[in-house]
Amino acid sequence: MALCGGVSCIIQPRVFVALSKAKMISPEGTSKPFSSRADGYGRGEGCGVILLKTLKQALEENDHVWGIMRKTAVNQDGRTVTPITKPSVVQQEELLRRIYSQSDLSTVQYIEAHGTGTPVGDPIEAGSISKVIAKARPPGSETLCIGSVKGNIGHTESAAGVAGLIKVLLMMKHETIVPSLFYSEDSASIDAKALNVKVPTKAEKWGDSVERVAGINNFGFGGTNAHVIVKQHKQSQVSRKSGRKSHKYFVLCDF
Template identity: 45%
Template sequence: MAIVGIGCRFPGSASTPEAFWDLLRHGVDAITEVPSERWDAAALYSADPTVPGKMHTRWGGFLSDVRGFDAAFFGISPREAMSADPQQRLLLETAWEALEDAGQPVDQLAGAPVGVFVGLSARDYSELQSRAGGVPHDIHAATGAAASIAANRISYALDLRGPSLTVDTACSSSLVAVHLACESLRRGECSLALAGGVNLLLAPEVTLQFAKAGFMAPDGRCKAFDARANGYVRAEGVGVVVLKRLSRALADGDRIYALVRGSAVNQDGRSNGLTAPNQKAQEELLRAACRRAKVSPGEVQYVEAHGTGTALGDPIEARALGAVLSEGRPASEPASLGSVKTNLGHTEAAAGVAGLIKVALSLHHGALPPSLHFERANPHIAFGELPLRVQETLAPWPRSARRRLAGVSSFGFGGTNAHVILEEAPPPPDSDAPTTNDAREHLLLLSARSDEALRALARTYADRLDHAGSLAS
């Protein structure tokens, strides 16, 4: 399967694939204190985690705007838009942007067998409305709060006729959604698929619960595989990828970011606790994904780890990776490890697709971005004995005689695990057409449903053209 389009909005103003790649390659830490419009973090904060009703962290990865939505663009009334969970609205806009990035005219998809597979687990918006006593008694309130509608609203708005479903496996939701999308494409249920996930932090209750459970890092940083690893930080984000069969993508002349060679999903079963990981299950998952991708584990050069930065999870994940990736691997070629959570925080239901997009962009640009906050290896991870190393700096990932291969892991805190094997895109076909540096001015036509939306679209194009110009120079 080919990844031919990407739409995303992540902390640090990473609202396009280009902006996200800039954040990654420059090693940007996008964590901030909780914005005042979300909740009063100062009133809920206490350095002592045992104080009832208080949390020992006031950090997170937040999107700059979760209220804005161009309802008129999608033919949605203001009343219905207000009733819809902002996660539904963000998914709808990001799905459109992913199709635009894929060069796919959306009107040509109407009535086509296009699948929609999204991960979503947060329910903050409906809980906020309920507490405020502001839930209207109409159908818009029901559809706006229903998780199933997150996928169905995209299918309805774009008149897509393929499978349409929302997945909730907690933190692995979006990578499970990618797995299901690829399986649906293989079975011929759809000719094109949108897959991804979303997560918003609109209320403090879950963060408070996780802090009391010991999951949260007091300093608000995911220090993956580091000796200081003491928990993670929650974050927001939305990501959507457009998937096609490779044969069709090549026939259509699509720009291909990367290939999904194979994927697998499994469960921890009875581990040391409901939320405790299972090393044996992770090893079985990795081997299953490699078998389905028809690759040797020793060929995988990079793994985008689940990498939350917890004292329990990191060593188990590293040992599972080491046990599997050592098979057929030269001792002089350790696999690199990284975690996008060190940049963004843990985007939970969107975490898997965030890692997938990171690796797809890394393959596309031929570079491995740094994993942040790694100073001294976790003493419970024997890096000297494992064929693994943490990717600490931006480094080239050039094409060579060996194909570039990477793995992406995502684990749900209830034990549902997913792993995807990505491969570099095939080289573009040789073109006999002469290349010219056309410096002439060209007319760019823009349209929108309102003056405000038109101005926003113009700014987006201007920023994108400026970015392309800076890369060319």
């Protein structure tokens, strides 16, 4: 087993000052993914932790399985991009091509985008998702939905990846695709129709299907790109006794 997570706490002003001087922070303090009103990102704080184990072990121990991480991929191109804060179109597309097979393209229904709410980054990311995934899906496929949790909670930086993963798992549990705040068709920074994507503006039923599948994008400040494909696990209603004693865990903190 492995406990994996991310934490972001705004404790000292140094980073805030540096980001403000670089004009990366929204004067309004909010991230506005895929909106023409995007003026930088709003910093957020938070902590997210997940427990990872093999599916076989989880089923044997009668655990509640939130989702299955089918594939992961990482690449890097910070050295060749100028400025360092500008995303690499080439490497984003290369990463997505490497992780998505034809069967994945036919089953994925939603992409949780990095979507920080910056005038440069959002259109580049949406274009990469469109070219490699949305427009490459089999004819007759439903329009690919995309969104970003950063409109809701801000950019939690080192905790942004796990925040996106937790959001997707919760949407799968509640069978609902939630809207991205601050986005509207009238004030969009992308042409969603031309890109063959959809940014929901209200909560939508995540349609019944054999399996709910989503991809999650995350990019690092220095040029690292990461992606994971997550599949919903439909738990059997029949509870199996594992023969093990049930334990309760309590976290004790000493400050």
